Amino acid sequence: MSRISVRGFAVASATAVTTVGAVVGVASGNTVQPVSDDLEAAAADTTLLADIPAGQQAQVQVASLTQQAETQAAAADSAAQKSAEEAARLQAAKDAHAKKAAADEEAKAEAEAKAKAEREAKEKEERAKEERANRSSIRSASSFAPQSSYSVSEVQAMARQMVPGDQFQCFSNIVNHESTWNYRAVNASSGAYGLVQALPGHKMASAGADWQTNPATQIKWGLGYMNERYGSPCGAWSFWQANNWY
Template sequence: MSRISVRGFAVASATAVTTVGAITGVASGSTGQPSNDAEALANEATLLADIPAGQQAQVQTASLTQQADAQAIAADASAKKDAEEAARKQAAEDAIAKQKAAEEAERKAKEREKEEAETKASRSATRDATSFSVQSSYSVAQIQAMARQMVPSAQFQCFSNIVNHESSWNYKAVNASSGAYGLFQALPASKYSSAGSDWQTNPATQIKWGLSYMDGRYGSPCEAWAFWQANHWY
């Protein structure tokens, strides 16, 4: 057993057959001095041949076990390396996605701040209902001119769309069946009184009430118009 302590485990299950084949090839096909590889194979074959048949199987089994263990260790190391690489890649992708989300949130916040500032500036520039001179009657053009001065410019078209559908800008319009009244067909009509006592004769008072209603209930005339389009009432 002492002769296999060094060389025995180097001879795998198929090494003996390969070694014999190699030696035979060298003997039959070469006319010169055998190569160093051939000599090494011959030595290994001699070592294996010196071991009793029963122990040869044990040596071969041990060698195969060592090879399997080495392959398993290599596979584990490769899998660990792949997992670490995948984790690094995922972490980088997550960091990029998080950064983009933060940038998008910041962009939207700035847009909201800009819109709010513009709306605030626009509203501060509008006229109050009481700043218009009282007349005995008003044309559609006059009422629309009032509305343009009272409603923020960015919201006027939506505001106008609702008034067009509700009353066609007739501040004295009355629904014969329900009693709804004025530019916005308020029901009951007395709702207008919260904006002024002259609501029956002053379209500016009705406009003030209608704008306040849209802002309070929906957030803005355009949001009120979006609701109207979906439901045909507001």
């Protein structure tokens, strides 16, 4: 029902009630009150649906429904626009958060890479310092006073002072397998001699004439042999492990 028809019915009802009240008042001897000016004005301004020609009543109703539909559509469009704006705002906030997280992660990775590079550089420098210290502290064979005999611990102590620190364990491994640190060891079948089992033993004379009795001379020769042929005692040890000789 349109707004016009509702208002018309309301005014008509009010008029009817006023008329009935007047009749009842006359019958009971009461004075009839005049009709309210406002009610009369409303009745005068109101067009009843019944007053509209029958052929136009449908048009009036359709126009009213159309107006209602347009109002609802406008409200729906406004709500949809607000929803879209809110969704866009949320998406923008989400994108900004993801972008910041990615930037933070990238910065963290760069910081870790930088810290790793600095740590590796520092470790490399420390190794270089240690190697320089080892080289500067290495004693020559001639710096040891000759003795009539040497214990295993004495021979090992000499080797520690003559072989670079980072190569000593490899050197020791080879000597352990070849002679168990016996500087007078002789291989009965081959004639190999000394700590590093030089073959023939007199090769060690290039390091010193006392090669048969001085472990320092044998260590000097063995270290030179390993460096020349395998690059280092550890290179010689790697070859020994693969072949059981060097």
